[in-house]
Amino acid sequence: MLDVIIIGGGPxxxxxxxxxxxxRRSLVVIDNARHRNRRAVEMHGYLTRDRIPPAEFLDLxxxxxxxxxxxxxxxxxxxxxRREDGSFEVQVAGAESLRSRKLFLATGVVDLLPDLPGxxxxxxxxxxxxxxxxGWEHREERLAAYGKGKAALGLAIALRTWxxxxxACTDGEPLETEDLARAARNGIAVRQERIVELIxxxxxxxxxxxxxxxxxxxxxxxxxTGQIQRSDLPRMLNCAFREDGGVATxxxxxTGVPGLYLAGDADRDVQFVIVAAAEGATAAVAINxxxxxxxxx
Numbered sequence: 001m002l003d004v005i006i007i008g009g010g011p012x013x014x015x016x017x018x019x020x021x022x023x024r025r026s027l028v029v030i031d032n033a034r035h036r037n038r039r040a041v042e043m044h045g046y047l048t049r050d051r052i053p054p055a056e057f058l059d060l061x062x063x064x065x066x067x068x069x070x071x072x073x074x075x076x077x078x079x080x081x082r083r084e085d086g087s088f089e090v091q092v093a094g095a096e097s098l099r100s101r102k103l104f105l106a107t108g109v110v111d112l113l114p115d116l117p118g119x120x121x122x123x124x125x126x127x128x129x130x131x132x133x134x135g136w137e138h139r140e141e142r143l144a145a146y147g148k149g150k151a152a153l154g155l156a157i158a159l160r161t162w163x164x165x166x167x168a169c170t171d172g173e174p175l176e177t178e179d180l181a182r183a184a185r186n187g188i189a190v191r192q193e194r195i196v197e198l199i200x201x202x203x204x205x206x207x208x209x210x211x212x213x214x215x216x217x218x219x220x221x222x223x224x225t226g227q228i229q230r231s232d233l234p235r236m237l238n239c240a241f242r243e244d245g246g247v248a249t250x251x252x253x254x255t256g257v258p259g260l261y262l263a264g265d266a267d268r269d270v271q272f273v274i275v276a277a278a279e280g281a282t283a284a285v286a287i288n289x290x291x292x293x294x295x296x297x
Contacts, residue, residue, distance in 0.1 A: 117197045118200065133272070
């Protein structure tokens with residue numbers, strides 16, 4: 001019986017592992033290596049690690065954790081259940097199941113990428129989902145804001161923080177008259193035609209081709225198309241969900257299911273790497289205190 005099983009080896013999971021290991025807790029980290037930012041050239045906004053490649057950041061984080069001899073399992077957690085005695089059992093593909101007193105999920109989300117020819121080669125370098133993460137790198141450049149209808153306009157207005165030259169691309173969904181007027185008031189051009197292709201070279205966007213009308217010269221595109229939970233485990237474990245699709249947690253990252261904690265992008269708070277790491281540390285302290293209370297009782 002382990003003290004804690006951590007599912008997810010990104011910044012939230014590894015941060016929790018570091019704190020718990022230093023509390024001398026027995027734990028295992030299960031990681032499938034499908035991290036949300038693995039396609040990004042750099043990650044940003046993390047003090048002392050700004051502009052570091054995500055893979056390099058995770059390598060440094062794993063080294064920190066492995067100094068404490070934390071066991072890391074490369075694989076997929078395929079199922080989990082809370083047993084009658086309050087412990088958890090986790091099934092791992094191709095391996096024996098594991099049991100623990102507490103369970104911590106850092107399973108993240110999946111961005112719903114626009115279905116646009118040419119996007120895959122540009123994603124992470126000049127096509128992005130988060131202006132806070134990558135807007136600075138494209139400051140003063142020619143930006144496109146992609147979304148269906150009104151979603152494109154909202155993103156375009158937000159992108160004006162980084163550049164005065166923003167075009168809202170609604171991909172075939174027309175805007176209403178009042179939305180077009182709002183775009184004009186904010187100095188935002190609108191292209192409502194369906195997008196046929198993103199054209200780029202050396203991972204840099206150059207043009208957007210539409211079903212009709214002229215090519216649009218752009219340097220980067222940001223999209224607003226939503227996201228879903230990466231893992232089914234929160235539902236298997238009867239977590240509550242908010243209207244935005246995030247797992248409901250309290251200020252200590254507890255899900256409301258006794259002994260079950262969750263942190264990182266899956267709770268859909270501010271989705272920064274540094275926030276995920278902080279949430280992981282917060283959850284780890286709460287888990288350790290819960291274990292202490294049980295042991296002292």
